[in-house]
Amino acid sequence: MDFPFVREAVSKLFSKPSCNMYPFVPSEAAPHYRGRIVFHPETCINCNMCERVCAGGAITHTEEKVEEGLRVTRSFDLGSCTFCNTCADFCTRHSIELTTDYHMLGVEEGDLIVSGTFLKAAPKKPAPKPAPAEGGAAPAAAAPAIQPRGDGKPAQDPNKCVYCTLCAKKCPSEALTVDRKEKTWVLDEDKCVGCGTCRDVCPKDAIVL
Amino acid sequence: MFKKLIAESAAKSPWLFHINAGSCNGCDIELVAVLTPRYDVERLGFKLSGSPRQADIVVVTGPVTKQSLNRVLRTIDQVPEPRCIVTMGSCPQSGNVFKDSYSVCAPLSKYVHVDVDIAGCAPKPEAIIDGLALATQILKEKRGQK
Numbered sequence: 001m002d003f004p005f006v007r008e009a010v011s012k013l014f015s016k017p018s019c020n021m022y023p024f025v026p027s028e029a030a031p032h033y034r035g036r037i038v039f040h041p042e043t044c045i046n047c048n049m050c051e052r053v054c055a056g057g058a059i060t061h062t063e064e065k066v067e068e069g070l071r072v073t074r075s076f077d078l079g080s081c082t083f084c085n086t087c088a089d090f091c092t093r094h095s096i097e098l099t100t101d102y103h104m105l106g107v108e109e110g111d112l113i114v115s116g117t118f119l120k121a122a123p124k125k126p127a128p129k130p131a132p133a134e135g136g137a138a139p140a141a142a143a144p145a146i147q148p149r150g151d152g153k154p155a156q157d158p159n160k161c162v163y164c165t166l167c168a169k170k171c172p173s174e175a176l177t178v179d180r181k182e183k184t185w186v187l188d189e190d191k192c193v194g195c196g197t198c199r200d201v202c203p204k205d206a207i208v209l
Numbered sequence: 210m211f212k213k214l215i216a217e218s219a220a221k222s223p224w225l226f227h228i229n230a231g232s233c234n235g236c237d238i239e240l241v242a243v244l245t246p247r248y249d250v251e252r253l254g255f256k257l258s259g260s261p262r263q264a265d266i267v268v269v270t271g272p273v274t275k276q277s278l279n280r281v282l283r284t285i286d287q288v289p290e291p292r293c294i295v296t297m298g299s300c301p302q303s304g305n306v307f308k309d310s311y312s313v314c315a316p317l318s319k320y321v322h323v324d325v326d327i328a329g330c331a332p333k334p335e336a337i338i339d340g341l342a343l344a345t346q347i348l349k350e351k352r353g354q355k
Binding site: 029033055058077080081082083105 | 302304305306326328333336343
């Protein structure tokens with residue numbers, strides 16, 4: 001009788017097991033694995049875009065008024081996160097990062113909460129200067145490229161603007177009011193956080209920061 | 210003497226019981242992956258049990274739908290004390306994207322005491338092994354063993 005598998009069986013008996021010996025041998029996640037969220041509060045500008053795009057409603061923030069401005073605490077509940085990376089994709093300041101750390105265990109309440117606190121300075125009263133021309137009244141020949149305002153907030157070039165209202169729709173703080181019929185573009189400076197989303201979405205590059 | 214021997218042996222081999230409370234199957238598949246030869250959690254003594262009456266650790270996946278809530282609670286009641294309840298994935302911890310739905314009763318911790326939460330959507334098999342090891346520790350403490 002022929003037993004072709006006996007040699008294989010005996011050799012496997014003395015060989016190492018083929019499984020991952022995980023708890024004894026540490027295991028690294030794949031390079032682009034989306035695990036524990038790391039929040040960098042120092043770069044956050046509180047535009048709340050992450051909260052708007054979060055499908056699981058895992059991101060919350062609390063605001064506390066202090067003398068210097070607003071103390072904002074943003075928390076990420078890993079227990080209701082889908083690790084879809086949408087918040088990090090939409091964050092214009094790259095304050096949210098999904099690391100390859102997959103060790104996320106919760107025994108007590110708060111074990112799965114990642115949070116960060118930062119101070120958002122109160123908006124400074126801008127120095128009086130001529131407001132950017134509204135409407136299409138500016139002379140076309142005498143208007144070169146529009147100058148940035150210098151305070152990190154958007155300025156509109158009325159020659160390029162087609163009043164498509166995309167910037168107003170995308171503005172996370174609803175600081176822009178654009179009327180397509182009246183051809184007006186109005187910025188609420190107190191609401192604006194200077195995130196640059198309006199500039200990024202503008203199809204005509206009519207907005208500079 | 211035999212009782213002591215049995216207790217010591219049982220502590221080294223906790224049996225798992227898996228409840229799917231309306232899960233999308235992502236977490237279920239990861240739990241099955243943990244039992245396959247690649248990760249082979251049986252080498253650490255874990256065994257998937259077919260009956261809740263023989264289980265030590267209950268693993269719940271899914272957002273605990275209205276349909277499954279009573280069945281989940283009835284099944285958990287059949288697991289003898291001391292037991293350890295482990296929730297796996299984001300769904301049983303908060304409801305995840307199904308939160309505030311009319312048919313979802315998450316979180317599970319509203320109804321029973323949950324010992325360990327394994328976060329992830331779905332959690333990596335290594336994270337599940339970590340969570341089960343932690344559950345074994347908790348189980349030992351509940352039994353008064355070292």
